[in-house]
Amino acid sequence: MGSKLSITLLALAALITAAQAQDKTQDKSSDVIARGEYLARAGDCTACHTAAEGRLFAGGRPMPTPFGTIYTSNITPDPETGIGKWSADDFYRTMHNGRFPDGGLIYPAMPFASYTKVTRADSDAIFAYLRSIQAVNQKNKPHELRFPYDNRQLILGWRTLYFREGEFRPDPAKSAEWNRGAYLVEGLGHCSMCHSPINALGGTSQSDAFKGGLIPMQNWYAPSLTNNREAGLGDWSIKDITDLLQTGVSARGVVYGPMAEVVHNSLQYLDDADTRAMAVYLKGIAEASSPPPASSALPNTESSLLISLGKTVYDKNCASCHGTQGEGKPPHWPPLANNQSIEMQSAVNPIRMVLNGGYPPGTKGNPMPYGMPPFAGLLSDNEVAAVVSYIRTAWGNRGTPVSAREANELRSAPLN
């Protein structure tokens, strides 16, 4: 009797231990999945791989490019139409080397030139997360690319010019925080996809990384992250940078245009330590020397007429929020004085903000953002040019005047 009981107890104890062990492995795998989800947010996978009103990661979102329309792919674990049959090796190869499991070449609309820097462990975690989501049976739509870009072999040429395979290598001379920031910005964050000039071949040379450029098809200017006269953050406090990345608004300015999407879908989910690391790195890559102010293409008399009309337009339509001295009420009503976004050489963004208005993204840190009305229907081309010229040159701002023609051209810029 006694021995039977002790055997039973022993068996029970063994069972409990086994169960505990299993709990532990489950915990471990759910930890990996949670980390994968976090990393998938950092990589902003959803921006492309989830269509409007579509199922999570089922693809099918049209991506207009100068070469035609690319449709994003289904990355749910569906075995027929998604990545259900892929192994972790296959997934790593896609991220790291831009090739499908069968060796096929992937169009560089997928930012594998950045994702190549992602570590194997992080790639595995993202894959584990993607394996855990709801499978969706939805066939990929064929791309609609013009000749000759519909020939995937051309990608080989692009790769030779612009693709350098290799995981991120920390710089031992820098802090762990700087290196973590660099890893996120250069790798999963794929910031260089927009913040670098894109040449006619759809490529970016390494030496131009983060130097800024007009985003093809969208007609928003992605400012340089290294130049303090654009979006270089050398003169910003770490707190202002982390506020901007995490909440979408800051004492120095707010995010708008395509960057609103990045904060909305990706950056707001990063933890404080990672956000700070990105801020430290971004502040660090800003170059100390400031290039000389740009010169205006407009004749002086035209400029001064524009600027004087601009002040009238500004006082009537803008000053109630942005202040008579461009001081704003930060962070919600951004200052325009000493605002790099207003002053930088490309006037595309300030013109578009006047025409289209906009809301910063709703985030955990700023769930009910204040918005700016679109003035496209209220102001003439001349008035738009005038008010943009005024805000670019008033209050010590060092921008240049813009012409009514530039304002007119941006009326037809795509809004979505």
Place this chain on the structure above:
Amino acid sequence: MFARAAASAAVIVTLSAFDGAAAQTANQPPDTMAARVEACTPCHGNKGEGTSDVYFPRLAGKPAGYLYNQLLAFRSGRRKYPPMNYLLEFLPDPYLEAMAEYFASEHPPLPQPAPSEVSKDVLAQGEALATSGDAGRGIPACVSCHGPALTGMQPGIPGLLGLRAAYVSAQLGAWRYGTRTAKSPDCMQLVAGHLTEADVTAVAAWLATRPAPANPAPVPKGTYALPFGCGSQPN
């Protein structure tokens, strides 16, 4: 001594906290929905009453559920108007709900109906369709869903008063051509599919001539039964 120091420290902390709060309020935009929807008002009016642009609709007093559905549809791109799609793209559901409730709770007076530009015959055709429908062609009366006084019903059916003919006509056209859609069963698409262009002109013109009723508020949910199912108006 220590207690005194602690007490004065507490006072300093309290004072500076108070100062901080006051300064922040002074330097911040008003913490109100009115300030947050200023992006909407140049086109829709300060209280959502509409503006001189005949294509921009009145929002004030429409059922919050209807306004919320439209905000969701503009955000996802289901309802297409690029300036709206762009403004709403990254705003979360609870905020859109708050915006809908804000405009639903505003009650500026309805505008005086403008004199109509169409003939009496056309207006009579519009009135007949709106109040009786055309059973032979499968067209229900507008009033059978939008209410006897055309003020709409909570939570999802909009009133049709205070809208200009150009706006109603453009929307009916969009339903007919399938560029405006709603949740299935898409009742308005079914109805508009049976309308001719002449019907659209007539109905839009007659609706724009309607004076404000004594009570312009949408009637409560379930006040009357709908003639058929409608995805935007859950039972």
